[in-house]
Amino acid sequence: xxxxxxxxxxxxxxxxxxxxxxxxxxxxxxxxxxxxxxxxxxxxxxxxxxxxxxxxxxxxxxxxxxxxxxxxxxxxxxxxxxxxxxxxxxxxxxxxxxxxxxxxxxxxxxxxxxxxxxxxxxxxxxxxxxxxxxxxxxxxxxxxxxxxxxxxxxxxxxxxxxxxxxxxxxxxxxxxxxxxxxxxxxxxxxxxxxxxxxxxxxxxxxxxxxxxxxxxxxxxxxxxxxxxxxxxxxxxxxxxxxxxxxxxxxxxxxxxxxxxxxxxxxxxxxxxxxxxxxxxxxxxxxxxxxxxxxxxxxxxxxxxxxxxxxxxxxxxxxxxxxxxxxxxxxxxxxxxxxxxxxxxxxxxxxxxxxxxxxxxxxxxxxxxxxxxxxxxxxxxxxxxxxxxxxxxxxxxxx
Amino acid sequence: xxxxxxxxxxxxxxxxxxxxxxxxxxxxxxxxxxxxxxxxxxxxxxxxxxxxxxxxxxxxxxxxxxxxxxxxxxxxxxxxxxxxxxxxxxxxxxxxxxxxxxxxxxxxxxxxxxxxxxxxxxxxxxxxxxxxxxxxxxxxxxxxxxxxxxxxxxxxxxxxxxxxxxxxxxxxxxxxxxxxxxxxxxxxxxxxxxxxxxxxxxxxxxxxxxxxxxxxxxxxxxxxxxxxxxxxxxxxxxxxxxxxxxxxxxxxxxxxxxxxxxxxxxxxxxxxxxxxxxxxxxxxxxxxxxxxxxxxxxxxxxxxxxxxxxxxxxxxxxxxxxxxxxxxxxxxxxxxxxxxxxxxxxxxxxxxxxxxxxxxxxxxxxxxxxxxxxxxxxxxxxxxxxxxxxxxxxxxxx
Numbered sequence: 001x002x003x004x005x006x007x008x009x010x011x012x013x014x015x016x017x018x019x020x021x022x023x024x025x026x027x028x029x030x031x032x033x034x035x036x037x038x039x040x041x042x043x044x045x046x047x048x049x050x051x052x053x054x055x056x057x058x059x060x061x062x063x064x065x066x067x068x069x070x071x072x073x074x075x076x077x078x079x080x081x082x083x084x085x086x087x088x089x090x091x092x093x094x095x096x097x098x099x100x101x102x103x104x105x106x107x108x109x110x111x112x113x114x115x116x117x118x119x120x121x122x123x124x125x126x127x128x129x130x131x132x133x134x135x136x137x138x139x140x141x142x143x144x145x146x147x148x149x150x151x152x153x154x155x156x157x158x159x160x161x162x163x164x165x166x167x168x169x170x171x172x173x174x175x176x177x178x179x180x181x182x183x184x185x186x187x188x189x190x191x192x193x194x195x196x197x198x199x200x201x202x203x204x205x206x207x208x209x210x211x212x213x214x215x216x217x218x219x220x221x222x223x224x225x226x227x228x229x230x231x232x233x234x235x236x237x238x239x240x241x242x243x244x245x246x247x248x249x250x251x252x253x254x255x256x257x258x259x260x261x262x263x264x265x266x267x268x269x270x271x272x273x274x275x276x277x278x279x280x281x282x283x284x285x286x287x288x289x290x291x292x293x294x295x296x297x298x299x300x301x302x303x304x305x306x307x308x309x310x311x312x313x314x315x316x317x318x319x320x321x322x323x324x325x326x327x328x329x330x331x332x333x334x335x336x337x338x339x340x341x342x343x344x345x346x347x348x349x350x351x352x353x354x355x356x357x358x359x360x361x362x363x364x365x366x367x368x369x370x371x372x373x374x375x376x377x378x379x380x381x382x383x384x385x386x387x388x389x390x391x392x393x394x395x396x397x398x
Numbered sequence: 399x400x401x402x403x404x405x406x407x408x409x410x411x412x413x414x415x416x417x418x419x420x421x422x423x424x425x426x427x428x429x430x431x432x433x434x435x436x437x438x439x440x441x442x443x444x445x446x447x448x449x450x451x452x453x454x455x456x457x458x459x460x461x462x463x464x465x466x467x468x469x470x471x472x473x474x475x476x477x478x479x480x481x482x483x484x485x486x487x488x489x490x491x492x493x494x495x496x497x498x499x500x501x502x503x504x505x506x507x508x509x510x511x512x513x514x515x516x517x518x519x520x521x522x523x524x525x526x527x528x529x530x531x532x533x534x535x536x537x538x539x540x541x542x543x544x545x546x547x548x549x550x551x552x553x554x555x556x557x558x559x560x561x562x563x564x565x566x567x568x569x570x571x572x573x574x575x576x577x578x579x580x581x582x583x584x585x586x587x588x589x590x591x592x593x594x595x596x597x598x599x600x601x602x603x604x605x606x607x608x609x610x611x612x613x614x615x616x617x618x619x620x621x622x623x624x625x626x627x628x629x630x631x632x633x634x635x636x637x638x639x640x641x642x643x644x645x646x647x648x649x650x651x652x653x654x655x656x657x658x659x660x661x662x663x664x665x666x667x668x669x670x671x672x673x674x675x676x677x678x679x680x681x682x683x684x685x686x687x688x689x690x691x692x693x694x695x696x697x698x699x700x701x702x703x704x705x706x707x708x709x710x711x712x713x714x715x716x717x718x719x720x721x722x723x724x725x726x727x728x729x730x731x732x733x734x735x736x737x738x739x740x741x742x743x744x745x746x747x748x749x750x751x752x753x754x755x756x757x758x759x760x761x762x763x764x765x766x767x768x769x770x771x772x773x774x775x776x777x778x779x780x781x782x783x784x785x786x787x788x789x790x791x792x793x794x795x796x
Contacts (some may be wrong), residue, residue, distance in 0.1 A: 147557060162545075
């Protein structure tokens with residue numbers, strides 16, 4: 001038994017920042033019984049850089065952990081070692097066992113900012129898939145119908161468009177479901193994009209004579225662009241491992257209309273506090289001031305209070321007063337005449353000439369505080385020359 | 399190299415009693431080159447009783463074997479040991495390794511009536527499936543698309559009707575195809591019902607960098623009912639292992655309009671001989687006489703000439719002269735009053751009361767040569783009493 005459950009904690013777990021819970025009554029009953037529950041989060045070992053979108057789920061897991069339950073990180077190492085044998089899906093790179101293990105450790109190091117890693121179970125699905133025979137697999141597949149799999153909207157859409165869906169792809173959801181059987185999960189947690197896979201876990205658990213896990217669908221966090229789900233590939237993310245100044249700056253760049261979402265999903269603010277902040281905004285407080293508080297609260301969460309205050313001071317100093325940041329990356333390049341756009345590429349401030357030209361077009365490039373308008377303008381680089389791209393990217397030549 | 403190919407033999411293999419050959423040009427080229435080819439027949443180890451329908455394929459295999467090629471009997475032992483894990487398909491009973499091996503030996507013993515077993519390869523798909531890992535299987539499945547599998551009419555029909563198709567079922571065709579890869583087959587032979595599975599073999603061979611096998615679709619033999627494919631479950635079959643009298647009697651019960659099919663598919667008659675028989679029928683020869691020749695030719699094939707002649711004599715004696723057969727099974731039952739229908743069941747002449755009643759309704763039951771019309775009629779069984787059901791089932795009480 002876990003410590004006697006605190007009713008408020010149970011209510012918090014069930015109600016706070018959850019989009020949907022499938023099998024909620026059984027979950028509520030188990031939580032109230034004081035039973036120790038097993039909560040699974042599937043981890044993709046190809047993306048070890050965690051951002052605030054992932055953190056929404058991790059904070060929920062922390063609530064479970066704090067209440068004495070067992071959080072399980074399930075690394076899909078077996079499938080990742082296989083990748084996509086058809087070679088069509090480039091989002092499924094093949095990784096070696098070593099790379100996967102390294103990514104898992106990087107993942108855990110980041111999770112450690114939120115959860116107590118020592119109390120978590122780290123599991124790998126190779127534990128059960130490695131020893132399965134073809135006969136075992138056929139028996140497993142016999143628990144699932146073709147309709148169950150291909151009626152999924154993602155597959156249906158591709159099939160209707162005449163796009164190839166590889167037979168191996170329809171096996172993956174079944175594998176994910178079987179993970180829940182092996183782990184005897186009481187709860188699986190994830191975003192809406194994982195809903196069907198998590199429901200497969202329930203089906204298979206029933207077939208294998210287990211209680212069906214509750215499925216907890218967590219809200220998606222929009223990225224800095226205010227338009228799309230936060231994701232590394234869209235470059236609209238804030239990493240939980242980023243330094244204080246970077247986190248602070250990115251939060252300050254949020255569109256005002258996203259601010260309340262971030263207060264809700266990225267800070268531990270209570271409902272009362274949230275209501276108060278809304279009231280302040282309604283009463284005409286400058287949104288910029290509320291955003292400064294948000295940035296400080298978040299940086300304090302991932303770093304500490306003094307780092308948060310320093311980041312705030314630095315931010316105000318640099319961006320609100322128009323001064324240059326105190327610490328800028330020093331870059332060494334040959335001090336020979338060069339075009340502005342080539343200089344931006346050479347210093348790493350942009351990834352390509354086309355990005356450089358676009359930034360210059362957008363009047364986002366300054367050299368020694370002077371706005372640049374011609375990408376082909378020739379420059380004589382000098383020591384201590386300061387390059388700036390956008391509001392937050394700087395470099396000083398050395 | 400095989401012995402130098404005889405052009406007539408090559409033409410015979412390509413043209414004699416074949417419904418369709420896919421990849422015919424390559425097969426013709428290989429046959430003419432003198433290369434030794436590998437011809438696979440998939441064998442279902444759950445049905446060791448071979449009938450004339452199977453024999454159509456075996457005779458074609460004999461042509462290949464006589465020309466120096468290698469005939470491979472592939473026992474699907476691995477899948478048969480699994481059966482149907484969903485329990486829905488009762489035609490897929492689970493057999494033990496011992497039962498499968500015993501069935502395989504029974505199968506071979508029967509095949510030995512047609513082919514030289516010593517020159518055949520007997521293979522089992524457990525050879526490759528037993529050691530495959532989940533990763534291997536996913537790589538194999540990655541070679542096939544979902545559309546390729548579910549576009550099959552058999553699956554489509556069931557899916558459209560909302561009937562369950564188990565995920566394991568869609569794996570079986572891929573396994574069968576992979577057998578051809580493992581065996582490096584040049585030809586796979588089978589009935590039209592196997593066509594899609596055999597084409598899967600071609601797809602996979604191409605994916606694995608092999609020549610695509612030719613697929614030889616053999617004609618289906620209609621059963622004794624003249625309506626459906628010969629099959630044991632429809633009880634419209636003639637077994638290649640049945641005794642001369644049984645084979646002879648069953649052939650004589652064929653509808654006249656099937657006779658030429660049987661001449662073509664069940665005897666080694668040449669095109670000239672077939673043409674001559676057709677002419678005789680057209681000229682008004684009594685079909686019964688042609689059928690007697692057919693029965694004799696077939697019994698001679700599976701037994702020998704003298705057995706064929708004895709069976710003919712017995713048949714004429716029993717059925718054409720209305721006499722009782724010389725040897726009847728003796729059955730011992732309690733000599734107490736009993737209804738006719740119970741007596742039929744007790745002596746094993748029918749499988750159930752309802753079958754007994756149906757036979758009596760059809761005026762097919764006689765006791766001591768007297769037609770019975772009332773199933774409930776009470777009988778005092780006596781030693782040497784002769785019971786008869788239909789034309790060929792007899793029992794004598796002892």
